[in-house]
Amino acid sequence: MNDALARYLASRLEANDVRVTSLLRIPGGASRETWMFDAEWTAPSGERQTAAFVLRKDPPASLLDTDRETEYAFYSAFWGSEVPVPRMRWLENDASILGGPFFIMDRILGCESATAKIIAPPYTAVHPQLAENMYRILGAIATFEWRGTPIERVAEPPTPETAWQRELDHWERILDTEAMEPQPVMKAAIRWLRANPPPPAQRISVVHGDYRVGNFLYREDGNIYGIVDWEMAHLGDPLEDLAWSFNQSWHWAKDGRPGGIVDRATAIAHWERYSGLRADPGALYWWEVFSHVKCQGIWVTGARSFQENRTNELILPLVAYSLINAQDQYLLRTMGRIP
Amino acid sequence: MNPSAPRVLQGLAANLLSEVMPNISTPFGQQLVGIAAMLEMMIAEEFDRAADRLVTENRAVRELLAEGSTLLGEQCPPSVALAVKSPPAQSLRIPDLQRENDLLRAALIDLHAAVEQTPGEAARAFEERIWAELIESTRRRQFASRL
Numbered sequence: 001m002n003d004a005l006a007r008y009l010a011s012r013l014e015a016n017d018v019r020v021t022s023l024l025r026i027p028g029g030a031s032r033e034t035w036m037f038d039a040e041w042t043a044p045s046g047e048r049q050t051a052a053f054v055l056r057k058d059p060p061a062s063l064l065d066t067d068r069e070t071e072y073a074f075y076s077a078f079w080g081s082e083v084p085v086p087r088m089r090w091l092e093n094d095a096s097i098l099g100g101p102f103f104i105m106d107r108i109l110g111c112e113s114a115t116a117k118i119i120a121p122p123y124t125a126v127h128p129q130l131a132e133n134m135y136r137i138l139g140a141i142a143t144f145e146w147r148g149t150p151i152e153r154v155a156e157p158p159t160p161e162t163a164w165q166r167e168l169d170h171w172e173r174i175l176d177t178e179a180m181e182p183q184p185v186m187k188a189a190i191r192w193l194r195a196n197p198p199p200p201a202q203r204i205s206v207v208h209g210d211y212r213v214g215n216f217l218y219r220e221d222g223n224i225y226g227i228v229d230w231e232m233a234h235l236g237d238p239l240e241d242l243a244w245s246f247n248q249s250w251h252w253a254k255d256g257r258p259g260g261i262v263d264r265a266t267a268i269a270h271w272e273r274y275s276g277l278r279a280d281p282g283a284l285y286w287w288e289v290f291s292h293v294k295c296q297g298i299w300v301t302g303a304r305s306f307q308e309n310r311t312n313e314l315i316l317p318l319v320a321y322s323l324i325n326a327q328d329q330y331l332l333r334t335m336g337r338i339p
Numbered sequence: 340m341n342p343s344a345p346r347v348l349q350g351l352a353a354n355l356l357s358e359v360m361p362n363i364s365t366p367f368g369q370q371l372v373g374i375a376a377m378l379e380m381m382i383a384e385e386f387d388r389a390a391d392r393l394v395t396e397n398r399a400v401r402e403l404l405a406e407g408s409t410l411l412g413e414q415c416p417p418s419v420a421l422a423v424k425s426p427p428a429q430s431l432r433i434p435d436l437q438r439e440n441d442l443l444r445a446a447l448i449d450l451h452a453a454v455e456q457t458p459g460e461a462a463r464a465f466e467e468r469i470w471a472e473l474i475e476s477t478r479r480r481q482f483a484s485r486l
Binding site for chain 2 (some may be wrong): 025026027181185187188191314315318319321322323337338
């Protein structure tokens, strides 16, 4: 892949003698393969230049089947805003170059993203700052003016009244088509969700779609330097992201705290303060129940991909074995059916 | 007797973690070895219990469907009656037991939805019994070795 990447960069940078080094696949990235690499080239001016990049490449099959152009557009829209994101460089739909479509972005250096590290020293000392920054940035996403940005070209806005229904229809369809066995717990929740819709969205906002500890880059100073993994980004009810961040699948410290870094009340207070929006308890509960349905839709999609031999990515059966039943239990807990 | 499949899988996992992983140089490779070891531990657990879990659950769901069919009478979804009348799995092989389980649990979804729409205390009490079975079904599937 080094040589193919070097040839691609040479054409994009209009540069000679491009060298690609330190090409490494990054752990995680169950939806797209994520690679990091360094590049060195001679610019037309004759100056030798270097840069650190991240490449996101579509795998043969994954946990999700999402549009890379949409993800690229959301990243691009936030570049230079108060929502920190890596700078996008190139989007390439020609699968023949690297064996799948891909895009390349600048690599933000000196950061961590691992969920196992954030719940241990030295990061535990800056949990209050990390949590405030996490929900401050989520507030900025919720109030971001997306009209007039690349987002407008790739994302269809729902009405405030239909935001919930569009998401629920989408994820129920995925659950129905992808699950390899009946889902009686999830289907009971879906019936409840349809019978008890939330109030209209306060505004139609950008929804990151996977906003949680694990999808941002942080340092020991308690600051957040990049929000990543925008593959499920869309327009909708901003409460969707807040509720998603509370899902038990991301309670990394297994202590009941979202992300293992903050208690729920503090997170809500930060989000309300920075967004100027209200987290209506009933609406937030609806979106929390929904978040379990969406999680399950993701897990069963990966399980089927593996079962049908579309991929040998071992993360997919691991997620299936460890999370599909657990997600049912998390949902039962949210609905007050188990302690 | 040969060492049991669960024991062999546990041994494989232990070797991957203690002997192989420390010699892998890339984070991605280390992650892969860790995933393989974790999967082996969970599959070992599932290998041991799968047939018992499915036989137990199929019996429990079949009983619930029969009772639900009596409770709802003509209002009972056709899939419930079909499931109640369906023959049990032809063998104790997992695919046969799973096929029976899928049929019964799909009918349970229809029964649950119909019971929710049925007024009266008997329906509410039966709804709680369905929830109790759903909760129990997640306990049956829970892994001691999950993430």
